[in-house]
Amino acid sequence: MNEATRRLITAIHNNPRxxxxxxxxxxxxxxxxxxxxxxASRTLLExxxxxSAAAFADFLGYTPVKYVAPDTAITLAGCALSRARQLAxxxxxxGLACTATITTDYPKRGDHHAHIAVWxxxxxxxxxxxxxxxxxxxxxxxxxxxxLMLNSLARVMGMPESLPVDISLADTLTTTxxxxxHLARQLINRDISHFGISADGRILTTPPAAMLSGAFNPLxxxxxxxxxxxxxxxxxxxxxxxxxxxxDKPPLPPETLLSRMAQFAGRWPIFxxxxxxxxxxxxxxxxIPFVVGYDxxxxxxxxxxYGDNRQSLLDALSKIQAHGNSxxxxxxxxxxxLFHDTNDLDxxxxxxxxxxxxxxxxxxxxxxxxxxxxQPNT
Numbered sequence: 335m336n337e338a339t340r341r342l343i344t345a346i347h348n349n350p351r352x353x354x355x356x357x358x359x360x361x362x363x364x365x366x367x368x369x370x371x372x373x374a375s376r377t378l379l380e381x382x383x384x385x386s387a388a389a390f391a392d393f394l395g396y397t398p399v400k401y402v403a404p405d406t407a408i409t410l411a412g413c414a415l416s417r418a419r420q421l422a423x424x425x426x427x428x429g430l431a432c433t434a435t436i437t438t439d440y441p442k443r444g445d446h447h448a449h450i451a452v453w454x455x456x457x458x459x460x461x462x463x464x465x466x467x468x469x470x471x472x473x474x475x476x477x478x479x480x481x482l483m484l485n486s487l488a489r490v491m492g493m494p495e496s497l498p499v500d501i502s503l504a505d506t507l508t509t510t511x512x513x514x515x516h517l518a519r520q521l522i523n524r525d526i527s528h529f530g531i532s533a534d535g536r537i538l539t540t541p542p543a544a545m546l547s548g549a550f551n552p553l554x555x556x557x558x559x560x561x562x563x564x565x566x567x568x569x570x571x572x573x574x575x576x577x578x579x580x581x582d583k584p585p586l587p588p589e590t591l592l593s594r595m596a597q598f599a600g601r602w603p604i605f606x607x608x609x610x611x612x613x614x615x616x617x618x619x620x621x622i623p624f625v626v627g628y629d630x631x632x633x634x635x636x637x638x639x640y641g642d643n644r645q646s647l648l649d650a651l652s653k654i655q656a657h658g659n660s661x662x663x664x665x666x667x668x669x670x671x672l673f674h675d676t677n678d679l680d681x682x683x684x685x686x687x688x689x690x691x692x693x694x695x696x697x698x699x700x701x702x703x704x705x706x707x708x709q710p711n712t
Contacts, residue, residue: 339481340371342488342495347373349491351426351454354414355381358390359402360434360448363480379421382414395601402435404462407449408535412600415453419597423552428454428490429599432483436465436475448479451535452486455589455596458512458535459490466504474500482507512537514595518588521578521608527618530573530605531595538603542573544662545605546625547615550576553597556699560664561602563697564625568662572625573603581610612659613650621658623690628666628674631689635680651685664692667700 346368355365355378365381368374384390391397394413398406414429421427434448450461461482465475481497488496501507512535520526530538546561557574565572576594579585586594591606598604609615612624612634626634633639640646665675676691 335367335370338495339367339484339497342484342493342497343367343371344373345493345495346484346487346491347371347377349377349493351377351428351491352379352418352422353377353428353430353487354379354418354421355430356384356393356410356414357381357432357483358384358410358434359432360436360476360479361432361450361483363476364432364483367480367484379418379427402433402447402449404449404451404460405534407431407433407451408453408458408460409533409600411451411453411458412533412535415455415596415599416601426454428452430483430487432479434479436479437467437470437472442467446475448482450479450483450486452490453535453596453599454490455592456513456515457490458514459486460510460512460535461486462506462508462510464506466502469502469504514592515588518578518591518606521606522585522588522591524579524608527609528575528605528607530603531598532603533598533600535599538605541619541622542575542603542605543570544568544572544623544625545575545615545619546572547575547577547607550574550594550597553594558602559699560625560627560692560697563664564623564662564692567692567696568623571603573605574598575605575607575615577610578606579608579610611650613653616654616657616659619659623660623662625662625664625692627664628678631661631663631676631679634661648682648685651682651688655685655688660687661689662692663689664697664699665694667698673698673700 362383368378382393384393390401394409400406410431411429414431418427418429430452432448432450436446446465446467448463452459478500481499485496517529532538561572578591595604595606607618609618637644637647640650663676665673668674676689679689681689
């Protein structure tokens with residue numbers, strides 16, 4: 335290892351950010367370099383090399399259309415970020431991923447290329463590299479890609495140093511950075527009403543087909559199972575929405591909002607909205623089902639949340655109905671030992687069509703969100 339590489343990695347190890355690294359096809363040298371310099375335990379939470387198709391799909395959660403592609407690299411980095419948050423929930427973390435195809439022991443018909451992504455709660459950084467074929471050895475291509483991975487870490491960590499990357503005129507290197515911070519600030523300031531982030535890091539502006547809203551502090555298995563069951567029942571994808579502006583609390587600071595949204599990186603689409611009530615959500619996302627738990631449905635139907643005015647409650651339900659929305663309600667075992675569903679809700683007669691039960695055989699989790707939050711590793 336040369337001195338410039340050692341200095342850069344030492345600076346990376348001295349940075350407070352911790353990482354999960356995932357690489358396939360190339361980039362293993364970057365991992366070896368990180369481990370070769372003292373202090374790696376301060377930086378590296380976990381490293382994975384899902385080299386086979388089965389291992390790759392297992393980590394990603396599905397079989398990608400293309401294993402070596404920009405969106406695949408970003409999704410890998412998102413999954414790595416989600417994993418990093420699980421391993422170090424109170425630390426600044428990021429996910430680093432590389433997927434590549436380079437020189438091997440047989441001629442390749444396609445391009446030699448690599449896609450490197452770094453996903454942290456605030457940004458997604460992507461490098462797309464296409465190499466001229468036949469001019470470098472495998473070791474040379476591996477070193478170039480690994481240097482680029484180390485440079486990507488240095489860039490997101492705010493370091494001025496970088497390693498040499500031998501790019502010729504016949505090669506192509508493009509850099510794309512997506513900034514979520516300005517969107518979060520616009521949302522908190524009410525300059526925009528909502529935005530979303532897809533599993534592969536794209537900005538979403540079109541409302542989802544169905545939505546499960548919550549604080550997600552933290553995201554837990556109950557949320558995931560409920561969304562999956564609702565999606566299976568409805569036959570449409572269910573997106574998550576983190577409520578950034580609450581009715582009786584200050585707005586979430588942008589960094590808190592983005593930290594909560596980062597829990598979904600690489601796995602599910604997550605929206606953030608400035609609509610604290612379901613009346614406002616209906617205006618923002620007309621025509622879609624809202625997936626809720628039984629306890630939330632009870633609160634929706636209680637006049638005390640409408641200034642203890644039953645007419646205000648009826649007016650709110652009327653507006654939700656007029657926007658074409660509905661509620662899919664998951665039942666829950668109550669403190670009385672009985673399972674409660676829509677049959678136990680005090681629904682005004684004219685709004686019974688607003689509330690639909692999610693069959694208990696599809697979803698039943700006999701524990702509250704509060705209890706789930708108190709459990710370790712959820």
